[in-house]
Amino acid sequence: MKTDPVTLKYGNTYTFLVKGTSGNLLVDTDYAGTMQGFHHALKANGIRLNQISCVMATHYHPDHCGLIGQLQEQGIHLLLLDSQAGAVHNPDYIFAREKREYTPVDPAKAVIISANESRTFLKRLGIEGEILRTASHSEDSISLILDDGNCFVGDLEPPEYLEAYADNALLAEDWKMIMSRHPGIIHYAHAPARAVEST
Numbered sequence: 001m002k003t004d005p006v007t008l009k010y011g012n013t014y015t016f017l018v019k020g021t022s023g024n025l026l027v028d029t030d031y032a033g034t035m036q037g038f039h040h041a042l043k044a045n046g047i048r049l050n051q052i053s054c055v056m057a058t059h060y061h062p063d064h065c066g067l068i069g070q071l072q073e074q075g076i077h078l079l080l081l082d083s084q085a086g087a088v089h090n091p092d093y094i095f096a097r098e099k100r101e102y103t104p105v106d107p108a109k110a111v112i113i114s115a116n117e118s119r120t121f122l123k124r125l126g127i128e129g130e131i132l133r134t135a136s137h138s139e140d141s142i143s144l145i146l147d148d149g150n151c152f153v154g155d156l157e158p159p160e161y162l163e164a165y166a167d168n169a170l171l172a173e174d175w176k177m178i179m180s181r182h183p184g185i186i187h188y189a190h191a192p193a194r195a196v197e198s199t
Helices: 033-042 067-075 081-087 092-097 116-123 159-164 171-180
Strands: 006-007 014-019 024-027 054-056 077-081 112-113 129-133 142-146 150-154 185-188
Touching: 006 033, 014 150, 014 185, 054 067, 054 159, 067 077, 077 081, 081 112, 112 116, 116 129, 142 171, 159 171
Parallel strands: 024 054, 054 077, 077 112, 150 185
Antiparallel strands: 006 014, 014 024, 129 142, 142 150
């Protein structure tokens, strides 16, 4: 089934709502303090908060997870890969230093799965795809790859940047893994989506 993800932009980060037949998954949030903008973006797209079943972060940098704790408090389940568990509190000190309105993520209330279990979990939402660990950006970085060709990579450097890096083996491996799933469109967190050129 073809997915038509909703792009939500209410700060510096593109976030996405992936609709399944049994539930909806929010991919990333913006910085702490952007909840009002988030609600405006939902309203502009005809989405109610209670239509979001789960939220996941492509990685735990401040501009990707700033609202997750608040969303947990409102009953939205956090989907957390086991490789991310040690990173969820990484941004806490930044938000505390900036005196931001911020609710820390509660990993005790998260649904924690391995990458190998991701397809089964997503299928429960009626979403066909999988989550891959793509750690070239950060140790906790992951990418969501849907069978229909939509691919959400967070801050993963685009493949055309490979030649710009002297030590790009890990990035090259990440893209090799992603491309083996035959993506059709890549959704970045800080750049417009790009279609994958067929070879």
